Amino acid sequence: xxxxxxxxxxxxxxxxxxxxxxCSYEVTNFRSLLWYKQEKKAPTFLFMLxxxxxxxxSGRLSSILDKKELFSILNITATQTGDSAVYLCxxxxxxxxxxxxxxxQLTVNP
Amino acid sequence: xxxxxxxxxWVICKSGTSVKIECRxxxxxxxTMFWYRQFPKQSLMLMATSNxxxxxxxxxxxxxxxxxxxxxxxxxxxxTVTSAHPEDSSFYICSAPGGGYEQYFGPGTRLTVx
Numbered sequence: 001x002x003x004x005x006x007x008x009x010x011x012x013x014x015x016x017x018x019x020x021x022x023c024s025y026e027v028t029n030f031r032s033l034l035w036y037k038q039e040k041k042a043p044t045f046l047f048m049l050x051x052x053x054x055x056x057x058s059g060r061l062s063s064i065l066d067k068k069e070l071f072s073i074l075n076i077t078a079t080q081t082g083d084s085a086v087y088l089c090x091x092x093x094x095x096x097x098x099x100x101x102x103x104x105q106l107t108v109n110p
Numbered sequence: 111x112x113x114x115x116x117x118x119x120w121v122i123c124k125s126g127t128s129v130k131i132e133c134r135x136x137x138x139x140x141x142t143m144f145w146y147r148q149f150p151k152q153s154l155m156l157m158a159t160s161n162x163x164x165x166x167x168x169x170x171x172x173x174x175x176x177x178x179x180x181x182x183x184x185x186x187x188x189x190t191v192t193s194a195h196p197e198d199s200s201f202y203i204c205s206a207p208g209g210g211y212e213q214y215f216g217p218g219t220r221l222t223v224x
Contacts, residue, residue, distance in 0.1 A: 034213075042203050042215035043154070088153060096142065096207035100153045 002027045004091050006101035013079055014109050021074040021104045023089035033072050034098065035063055036088040043088055046074070079108045112138045112208050116216035123194055123223055130190045131219045133160075133204030139184035140206035144213075145177075148201040160187040160204075194223045 003026045013019055025033060032050045036043035047056040049065035049072055056063050060079075065072040076083055084107050090098040113136040123129050133143055141162045146154040158179055159167040166179035178190040191198055203218040 041217045042205075044215075045212065048212075090154075096213055097144070097156065097159065098154075098205075098213065099156070100146075102153045105151070 002091060002093060002099045004089060004099050004101035006087075006089055006104050008104060009102060010105045010107075012107045012109065015080060017079050017108075018075065018077045019079060019106060021076075021087050021089075021106070023072045023074070023101055025070050025072070025089075025091045025101075027091035027093055027099060029093050030091060032092045033065055034090045034092060035072075035074050036090065038086045038088055038103070046087075076106075079106075081108050081110055084108045112136075112206075112212075112214045114204065114206050114214045114216040116202075116204060116219050118219060119217060120220045121222070123221070125195055125223055126193055128190055128192045129194055129221060130188055131202055131204075131221075133187045133189070133206075133216050135185045135206045135214070138206075138208065140187075141184060142207060143181060143187040144205045144207075145179065145187075145189050146203045146205070148203060148218075154203060157189075160189075162187075191221065194221070196223045199223045 005024050007022045032048050034048050035046040047063045051067040060077045063074045086103040086105050088103045090100045115134045117132045143160040145157045148154045157172045160179045160181040162181045168174045181187040199222050201218050204216045205213050207213050
């Protein structure tokens with residue numbers, strides 16, 4: 001059974017802190033791992049990572065995948081209150097089907 | 111980027127009635143669409159894969175007679191929750207794959223069954 005596990009499930013930090021969100025996966029026919037940010041509505045896409053191990057960056061966010069350990073991290077530096085959201089990772093298996101982890105609820109306090 | 115819409119965005123219905131939720135790809139064609147359900151403080155759970163012109167593929171544990179899916183055209187998939195009960199109250203989200211790895215999510219439909 002495909003499994004995606006995120007940790008921590010909940011995290012509270014102060015503005016300016018750096019956070020690391022974790023995602024481990026056990027997915028057959030793994031193709032890629034995706035990170036999403038979900039605020040009040042549907043998820044918005046952040047990154048897609050493959051077994052190439054190439055780090056992805058976008059502003060204060062970055063992510064990398066360790067194909068040997070079946071693990072990915074999402075880093076957010078200099079956090080802002082607008083970063084408060086649920087961060088989801090998902091394993092992409094056959095076709096376009098996604099298996100989501102439980103999500104990490106990040107709260108950034110001023 | 112590509113846009114997926116859902117209608118309605120929020121619906122309240124009485125127990126025992128049926129509710130239809132529409133998912134449309136507005137500027138691209140989607141032979142496949144996915145339906146997810148999300149309970150409060152939980153992640154998205156894939157319910158089924160909607161296939162244009164053929165039967166939907168349901169995930170294990172999802173009752174296909176209760177959650178009817180119709181993918182009548184390349185831009186429209188519908189999910190009908192039949193004989194809804196309070197435990198069906200949830201946030202329903204559809205998505206459609208774009209080119210490559212991208213997947214476009216609809217804004218979601220919040221269903222409340224009283």
